[in-house]
Amino acid sequence: MSAAVETPAQDGTVQDTPAPRGGRRTLAVMLGATLLGATLLLVAAGQTWQSGEVSAQGATRAVSVSGHDVSGIPGALALVGLAATVGVFAVRGRARTVMGLLVALAGAVSAGVAVSVLAGGFGAALDEKAARTIGLAEATAQHVTGTAWPLVTLAGGLLVLAAGLLTTRQGARWPGMSARYDAPVRAAAKGAPARPAETPADLWKALDRGEDPTAG
Numbered sequence: 001m002s003a004a005v006e007t008p009a010q011d012g013t014v015q016d017t018p019a020p021r022g023g024r025r026t027l028a029v030m031l032g033a034t035l036l037g038a039t040l041l042l043v044a045a046g047q048t049w050q051s052g053e054v055s056a057q058g059a060t061r062a063v064s065v066s067g068h069d070v071s072g073i074p075g076a077l078a079l080v081g082l083a084a085t086v087g088v089f090a091v092r093g094r095a096r097t098v099m100g101l102l103v104a105l106a107g108a109v110s111a112g113v114a115v116s117v118l119a120g121g122f123g124a125a126l127d128e129k130a131a132r133t134i135g136l137a138e139a140t141a142q143h144v145t146g147t148a149w150p151l152v153t154l155a156g157g158l159l160v161l162a163a164g165l166l167t168t169r170q171g172a173r174w175p176g177m178s179a180r181y182d183a184p185v186r187a188a189a190k191g192a193p194a195r196p197a198e199t200p201a202d203l204w205k206a207l208d209r210g211e212d213p214t215a216g
Contacts, residue, residue: 023173030163030170034085034103037159038078041110044152045075049117052141054130063130063141067149070125071113074153077106081160088167088174096171104164111157117150 045067053060068075084102091099116122123144131139 023170023175026166026170027174030166030174031085033159033163033166034081037107037156037161037163038082040152040156040159041074041078044149044156045072045078047149047152048147049149050123050126050144050146052126052130052144054134054139054141056134056136056139061133063126063133065125065129067153069129070117070122073113074110074157077110078156078160081106081164085163085167088171093172096174097168100164100167100169100171102164103167104161107157107160107162107164109157111154111161114150114154114157118146118154 047066048064049067049070051062051064054063055061081103084099084106088096088099113122126141126144127139130141131137133139
């Protein structure tokens with residue numbers, strides 16, 4: 001599948017021209033970094049981050065908390081980053097830069113949460129879990145140990161951050177949806193004959209017929 005960028009023709013219409021090879025390469029890097037980073041964030045969020053013990057009435061029980069228990073921020077921001085990355089293909093110009101900044105922010109905040117946990121923050125989650133385990137209002141977990149999953153979250157956040165920054169710097173060189181799938185108002189404004197708007201169902205039908213929706 002060949003990528004293309006839209007350039008204005010002399011008659012005012014929009015034509016698709018092959019995207020620069022460097023643009024396709026950086027686009028692939030961005031997509032790979034976002035997908036890998038978001039996957040790491042989502043997987044790590046479901047794993048055990050901290051474990052310990054709590055004692056009550058002569059009995060000792062093991063307690064543990066997952067990334068979701070410690071903070072739901074990285075998992076939620078992973079989805080935000082993925083959604084914003086998809087949105088990059090639907091916008092151009094400054095809007096694409098805004099999307100890149102949103103992805104970068106999601107990665108930076110996720111990485112910040114991981115750094116805070118590694119530095120000893122968010123310890124209240126394990127204590128709250130310990131209190132619920134023994135049925136008390138307050139309790140303190142003992143023999144607390146951590147796992148490597150916050151490090152995985154840190155790596156995922158940095159990847160998403162890098163993908164967002166790459167979008168802000170190189171996004172203008174990347175292809176978008178072909179002009180044939182733009183709204184008819186946009187085509188008419190440029191002097192081209194208006195054509196019916198394409199719906200998602202039309203795009204799927206085109207794929208079923210073996211057509212490339214990104215081609216001009």
